[in-house]
Amino acid sequence: MKVNWPERLWVNSPLRYLIQQRETQFLKRLRDLEPGTRCLEIGCGHGAGARIILRTFQPERLDGLDVDPAMIRLAIKRQPHWTVDRLLFFVGDAQQLPYADGSMDAVFNFGIIHHLENWEQGISEICRVLKRGGGFYFEEIYPALYANAITRRLLDHPTENRFHGPEYRAALQKEGLRLLPGYKETRFAILGVAVKE
Numbered sequence: 001m002k003v004n005w006p007e008r009l010w011v012n013s014p015l016r017y018l019i020q021q022r023e024t025q026f027l028k029r030l031r032d033l034e035p036g037t038r039c040l041e042i043g044c045g046h047g048a049g050a051r052i053i054l055r056t057f058q059p060e061r062l063d064g065l066d067v068d069p070a071m072i073r074l075a076i077k078r079q080p081h082w083t084v085d086r087l088l089f090f091v092g093d094a095q096q097l098p099y100a101d102g103s104m105d106a107v108f109n110f111g112i113i114h115h116l117e118n119w120e121q122g123i124s125e126i127c128r129v130l131k132r133g134g135g136f137y138f139e140e141i142y143p144a145l146y147a148n149a150i151t152r153r154l155l156d157h158p159t160e161n162r163f164h165g166p167e168y169r170a171a172l173q174k175e176g177l178r179l180l181p182g183y184k185e186t187r188f189a190i191l192g193v194a195v196k197e
């Protein structure tokens, strides 16, 4: 589901960028990537996360996919020259990834799984496209943050079949994604890396 205008303001803000930068450094400390990797960011929005991933992990190739054509237009418009041969943005659905099985070394998710109507299908697709030993790097948020008494009036999210920490972690385990020790979790959010066994 696309974001509405208040959430668009938030995800396109400089503060969001700073938070993503800090989170990506944390994820790198949990598990770095070898040089020459092929990576995907789902729900890349206006492309800030993709630039941070490129600088931090230095993959050979990164694809950024988002369901919202307006976000992808913005990402392409803001794409710096130094990234053009390594970074490709396109419109697509994280619930139906247009990749072969086992084609990615890493998949990044900055807060989009809770936007999916069928979030379990999203996790299943991530696992399918990852190589064995590949990493799922994520920041994900729970209803206590995005659907509390205040935020549910401001923001637009699917309301059926929602997940909290136990369901999210169980879905990773069910798909054979092993959560690495050292992840951070509160009742609002989780930040961590899971590896495809």
Ligand SMILES: C[S@@+](CC[C@H](N)C(=O)[O-])C[C@H]1O[C@@H](n2cnc3c(N)ncnc32)[C@H](O)[C@@H]1O
Pocket (backbone or CB within 6 Å): 001, 002, 003, 007, 011, 012, 016, 042, 043, 044, 045, 046, 049, 065, 066, 067, 068, 071, 092, 093, 094, 095, 109, 110, 111, 112, 115, 116
């Ligand atoms: C909360 S925003 C996060 C944007 C960016 N990743 C960030 O952290 O700032 C969620 C993003 O997921 C995208 N999105 C929602 N449903 C999607 C889907 N089914 N497939 C791909 N992207 C989706 C939205 O268009 C939006 O850009």
